[in-house]
Amino acid sequence: MKQRSDSRFISFVAQFKQNRAALAGATIVLLLVFVTLFAPQLSPHDPIKACLDERLTAPCMEYPFGTDQLGRCIFSRVLYGSRVSLSVGLIVVGIAATIGVVLGIISGYCGGVPDEIIMRLVDAMLAFPSLFLALAIAGILGAGFINVILAITVVEWTRYARVMRGSILSVKENYYVEAAKSLGASDFYIVTRHIVPNAITPIIVVATLGIATVILAAASLGFLGFGVQPPTPEWGMMLNDGRLFMRRAPWLMIFPGLAIMITILAFNLLGDGLRDAWDPRLRERRRER
C-alpha cells in the first residue's frame, strides 16, 4: 500500500531519470553544494593569503588555475567563491519566494482590491530593468553581502508573486475548493489544505531557475564593485580584477567565468528537468515541435 501512495513521486522520479540533461544539472548542483561545504578541505592554498613572489603564475601542478596579480591561488579562490554565490542564490530565492508566494496567495485568493494593489505593485517593479534597479538599490545602500541580498530580493519577489497568483487562480476553480467551502471550512483551512498543496509545484521550478538568475545578478553586482568586499573571494569581483591582465594572464578571467557559466547552466538544466518531469504533457509537446 505504501508504494501505491508514493506512485506519483515514483513516476516523477522516473520521468526525471530519463532526462539526461537534467540529471547532469542535478549532479553539478550536488557537486557545487559539496564544494561549498568542503571548500577549506578541498583548497590547496589559503584563498586570501597573498604571495607576491608567485604573481600571475600560469596554471601548473602547484596552482591548477594559476595565480592572480597578488599571487593568490585562483583554484582556491574559485572554490571559496562558490560559497558567496550559492548562499546569495539560496538566501535571495528563499526570501523572495516566501514574500512572493504569500502575496501571490493573497492576490489570487482574495481578488478584488488586494489583488489590484499587489499586481499593480508587481507591474511597477517589472517596468524597471531589473539589474538596473538592483544596481540603484545597491548603490544607495552601499556594497556588502547583506545589501546585495536586499537589492536582488527587491526585484526578484515579483516573479514568484505572479506565478503563485496564476497557479492559485486556476486551482481555485476546482470543485473540491467549492466542496470544502460548503463543508463550512475556514478560508485559512481551504488555502492551506486544498489550494496551496495543489498550486505550489510551479514555484519549485521557478525557484530553481531563479537561483541561476540571482547568482548571475550577484556576480554582475560583484563585477561592478557592489558585491562583497575584498578580500573575500567572489566570482564577479574576480572577473573584474582579472580584466586588467586579460592578455598577459587570461586564466584570471577564464576560471571564474567558467565557474559562473557552469553553475548557471546546471541550475537551468535542473529547473527545466523538474518542470518537464512535473508536467509530462509539456515535454510531449516540445518533442512534437
Place this chain on the structure above:
Amino acid sequence: MLEIANLRKYFSSGLLWKQSVKAVDGVSFHIERGETLGLVGESGCGKTTVGRLLLRLIEPTEGKIIFDDIDVLQLKKNELRKLRPRMQMIFQDPDASLNPRMKIGDSIAEPLKLQGHLNSGGIKVKVLDLIETVGLNPEHRNRYPYQLSGGQNQRVVLARVLALNPDFIVADEPTSSLDVSIQAQILNLMKDLKREMHLTILFISHDLEVVRHMSDRIAVMYRGKIVEIGTANDIFEAAKHPYTKTLLSPSSDD
C-alpha cells in the same frame, strides 16, 4: 423546507461599459422536506447558478432564500459557516470534486474532522461505514482519486456529502460525465439513499429521462427563468409551456 423567491443573479463584465448577463432572472420555487425537485433546461440556462446560489457559494444580486425558517442571505459569515454542513452540493465532474493530493480515506474523513464531533477512532469507524454505504471497497481508502474511475469517485463524493448527514443536497448533473451503465448505478444508489436517509434533493440535469427517474416534481428552466413547474406526470403528460414541449419532442434529443 426550502423556499426561494425572486432570486436573481446578474454577472457583469467590462470596466467602463458594464455589460450584464442575466444568468438567473427571478426564480421562485419551494421544496418540501423529503422531496426531490428536478431542475431541467438546456446548458447555459442558469441551472447550475441556481444551485450555487442556494448554498450561497455565490452571492445573488437579489432575492430571498429561506432554509428551514432561516433567512440564508441575512446570515453573517460565521453563521453561514455553521449552517453550511446542512446543505451540500454534488458537482458535475467527480474527478475535479476531490483534492488530487488527498487519499480517498482522508477525503471522506475531512467533513467529519471539520465537524469535530468524533475522535479519530470514531472517524475511522464512520469512514468504513460510509464506504460500505456507497458501495466502495475498504481498500480504496489508501488510493488517490486518479487511481479510481469516475463512477467510483462520484461514490466517494456521495460518501463525503453523507458524512455530514445533510438536510438538503444540490446534485448538479451528478452523472453527466459518467458512462451510461455507471450512470444508472449512481442514480439508483442516490435514490436508495434518499429513501433511507430522508434526503431533500434539488436534482439538476439536462437529461429529461434522468430527471423523470429521480424527481417527484420538475421545474423547467429557460433563459434564467422557470417556465413551468409541476409533478413529473404533469410535465411529461400535459406540458403547457411551448419550451417544455420542444424539450419533450424527440427532435430536440440530439
